[in-house]
Amino acid sequence: MIRFENDYTEGAHERILKRLWETNEEQAPGYGVDSYCEKAKAYIRKACDLEHADIHFLVGGTQTNTTIIASILRPHQGAVAAITGHIAVHETGAIETTGHKVLTLPSDDGKIRADQVKEMYDAHWDDVTHEHMVQPGLVYISHPTENGTTYSKAELEALSKTCRECGLPLVLDGARLGYGLVSKGSDLSLADIASLCDVFYIGGTKIGALCGEAVVITNDALKKDFRYFIKQRGGLLAKGRLLGIQFETLFENGLYFEISSHAVEMAMMIREAFREKGFSFRYDSPTNQQFPILPNAMLSELGKKYSFSFWEKFDSEHSVVRFCTSWATKKENVEMLIEDIKALA
């Protein structure tokens, strides 16, 4: 079985494993104040072109989102997100365990727009009984989204402007950030994101690391006491070096972008194969996740050799499925898949 079901089917990039070997016997202080973490932070600040950013390393996405959001909101506030947002749907109510509601906006492709945020904000404050409702307290977006789509620089600028006018910190979930940054579907750079968002994170788990997400706090007002939150939410690894070493490796010489590019290249090849065969797509994704709409019969046929995810029913005879590539996807497997797509009846 060749797996395209998600972007975390393999271990870590070999350079990371190698570095773990090399440094394994060195003694380091615990809880993320070791020299590896320090170096990784310096590389990331440079990549963000933002010297004053605070960087922290956490373990996984749900933990990271929860920690960030819990650190920002007051108890009567909620997180504005697309109805399809990861925090709204796929984190078993982790945000709610911190006492906060996720305030959802409609979205067909995983993105939300500045005018939607403004409209929700105005609707809240214009209502004379607004004290009976959860107050919008921050805006959460994903880039790329859970549907593989991306924000353009213009779109993110508009969102950022609105958020700043409304006093709502803008939080960006970058679980797959690399795949968005290298995609031809978005003109956003890491420095753009750093300047437009208040907090965001750079996903490692899905892009070459065994685990790990790098939180970047750019807004000074949100930096205070963040390490307490990491500890409280279970993210302060005793062996913080594990995260430091991985991010040092990913950002020392651009490895993060290099392997992201490979994944997107592989995804574009798969997209092209489905497209040539006449299939359409549920979302127009320029990143590593592709969502072709396939006849149900074809699912079991392809499923004999390849694993992929069922996404949703399209109509009585078609389904939307998801094929993911990653930094680890082997080109020969993609080529084999393409041949098999071509050969489909």
Add this chain to the structure above:
Amino acid sequence: MIRFENDYTEGAHERILKRLWETNEEQAPGYGVDSYCEKAKAYIRKACDLEHADIHFLVGGTQTNTTIIASILRPHQGAVAAITGHIAVHETGAIETTGHKVLTLPSDDGKIRADQVKEMYDAHWDDVTHEHMVQPGLVYISHPTENGTTYSKAELEALSKTCRECGLPLVLDGARLGYGLVSKGSDLSLADIASLCDVFYIGGTKIGALCGEAVVITNDALKKDFRYFIKQRGGLLAKGRLLGIQFETLFENGLYFEISSHAVEMAMMIREAFREKGFSFRYDSPTNQQFPILPNAMLSELGKKYSFSFWEKFDSEHSVVRFCTSWATKKENVEMLIEDIKALA
């Protein structure tokens, strides 16, 4: 600087790193349902001599304690613990974030006794206004404790009996479990613990792993829906294999016990050196943490070459400090430390 400040200064046991290398390119399903996790669970069930136990792998101690406790208690209940317990002191209020109070019992050495639990339980139910107070809902202990001390089989049997009579699940924090199991200071086996506790965890982070704790649920009533809790509390790693591979390695051929023994042996050598020099100890610890009471002047002298932890002020001229060994402690470093202790003025 030679580090004895804690038991997580190095990376992982080399056999673990080797196994990560070997399996790195294999594709595995995510979220802990891969074959490595399955094998690790089988080994642990066997080591616990308990075929029906549910095993889950989480990342770190605070997360594990929080997840276990949140899964057991109803909202009006609290966790009974020693006033020195990790959940009471050193988890930044993680238990409280789940809405629960830690109900503390006095303890001088980190341990609590069956009669203390019974007394608190009775005091609650005998009070006519008990509905105005947090109801004891479970009992939490650490073995070894945060002070290096251990429970004997008789003590744990007494606690377990009382807990069962009171309907209070007994939860054991085994962040350093291996060091307790191999210690001559305790006659408790892993199978004993599995039969006497309702939930416990086997610490990996401090005993050979990069990260990871293995939760063992022995009480059928507490098994339901536990994976939801792991996800909700941020512990469901996308690359669950990382944890499975590590615990498979630790439990396949007794590595866990072997490396635990090394650490305790090293600690006993250090203890003996301080003892011979005439120093006494804050706690009588038969495990990998030693708490000698030293003259303050000596702290800076030893501190030039070795790092260790300040624990607490003893009197105006003495301090309690902590020296930790671990699976990774080098014998030559211990021998050098012993020589330096001998040479102290």
Add this chain to the structure above:
Amino acid sequence: MIRFENDYTEGAHERILKRLWETNEEQAPGYGVDSYCEKAKAYIRKACDLEHADIHFLVGGTQTNTTIIASILRPHQGAVAAITGHIAVHETGAIETTGHKVLTLPSDDGKIRADQVKEMYDAHWDDVTHEHMVQPGLVYISHPTENGTTYSKAELEALSKTCRECGLPLVLDGARLGYGLVSKGSDLSLADIASLCDVFYIGGTKIGALCGEAVVITNDALKKDFRYFIKQRGGLLAKGRLLGIQFETLFENGLYFEISSHAVEMAMMIREAFREKGFSFRYDSPTNQQFPILPNAMLSELGKKYSFSFWEKFDSEHSVVRFCTSWATKKENVEMLIEDIKALA
């Protein structure tokens, strides 16, 4: 200004105030274990035709919903409700403060159907990644709804049957229960509700009391330790007699139903007046809340003499407004309003 803006503009029914006077100097034990509470409970059990029901008195609706829901759900579960439900919209995220998500179902009139619940339940359990999502844990409905609409006996039977098949407790918010019970738009009796729901509450605040809601727990499994929850959520009044005396008065001789009937009668007169004038209604409400769709110009005209609530914009020239009657509504005021409606241009 004559107020029709809500159903809590006056104090309490005079019989309640009289009883407070008469009993004022008697000494009673605190926290709801006095003789007034006991009598009130006995009357309510009889009215529900359910001898084994547990009855508790709380202060207000948000507190009551929060306390009930927090007492039922485990941390990974959510409350299924109409998207318009009070807990979903108008309680400032009170449910989320207890750690739980409100899982919303679409609804145009405030009601949800058995098949919607079944569909959401099946969708959850059919999804292979259901552990990544909040598990449905109970179903919350309002009767009458926030839109004045009511459930029929057949509808509630269907909901109850589905809930029991799915293992989901059915919770009914009866903030305006009296107005639903006496309405010609519903054939549901109090005994029907008691037999079909697991927990519900009988609203006092909006029907004759100064404050107070009576919780009725019919499902034995949900009764345990409920008083702890009341205390924890701030609902255990020191002078519990205040609530006991009020509910004793309301249920001793059918006062609750008598004054509910008056309110609904007044509302039907207002409805008829708008209807005769040719206006239509946003919801088909047979209870004390009426939602006519009026030309915007008319709002300011009527607003000179009467207060009512703006509900929502209907189109560029029309608005939906809400007129409420209550147990305290004076017939002469309704007649005056009707004359003024007739006289509208």
Add this chain to the structure above:
Amino acid sequence: MIRFENDYTEGAHERILKRLWETNEEQAPGYGVDSYCEKAKAYIRKACDLEHADIHFLVGGTQTNTTIIASILRPHQGAVAAITGHIAVHETGAIETTGHKVLTLPSDDGKIRADQVKEMYDAHWDDVTHEHMVQPGLVYISHPTENGTTYSKAELEALSKTCRECGLPLVLDGARLGYGLVSKGSDLSLADIASLCDVFYIGGTKIGALCGEAVVITNDALKKDFRYFIKQRGGLLAKGRLLGIQFETLFENGLYFEISSHAVEMAMMIREAFREKGFSFRYDSPTNQQFPILPNAMLSELGKKYSFSFWEKFDSEHSVVRFCTSWATKKENVEMLIEDIKALA
């Protein structure tokens, strides 16, 4: 049975009931924005000699403490309190449900001192691992305390000074505030409290009202969005007038102080009777709660005619009990009790 078991055995002061009668049919807007609330706020501001104070009315003590504390703390912070404090012991973990730990200080009489606060604060910040511990976030005291004791002006000034130096808001629980203010055991005035505390509340339930506590926020930084918190925590009464009318009555002409004086006078008579008979007291209380230490045999003797509370075991033959007076205590009952005390064997 004549009740001295607590200070909430009767209904309300008759002037309050009278005012409820008189205003009952008037129509008022809901949720605390009516004219009664406005007048009550004005009277209280005047009594506090603090024109810029924000005043809010809540229902009961647990709710009030929870709402205040939840509005102030960030998630990683805790409330510093005496180990005997109401929030630490008698609120079923209500503070913990908001995610916060109560950080307790030892106390034998219910009071805490400025130097204890400073010591805890310094201990936290001096610890290099402070991020692993709950950060002190506010200081909570009761005046009078749960043991009937009171703070002097000098003591409160010292606490206030320390709190301000440490950046810790000082919160005062005034459930029995009137009894403290009129006591000869304290030189603190309401204006002193208003100038020294950041938030406090004036208890109504135990001093003449059916229910109700008036929160006074003097620190501008803590005023924002407080009504959201009241609603979220279930304290925003639909018929807010119920609270407004009561506090208007209590503060219009000094009734609050007048009836508080009566209660303390009655308590002093009881104290004197026990003292003359040779009994000593567990706490030196100059307020309405008295804690004589009595031989166990005497408990049942007095208990035939009077109800009072068992407080704690003193030794094998003596118990501490509590006698409470209140605004409603009848002088003839006190005189009868005194005679019976005199007649004790």
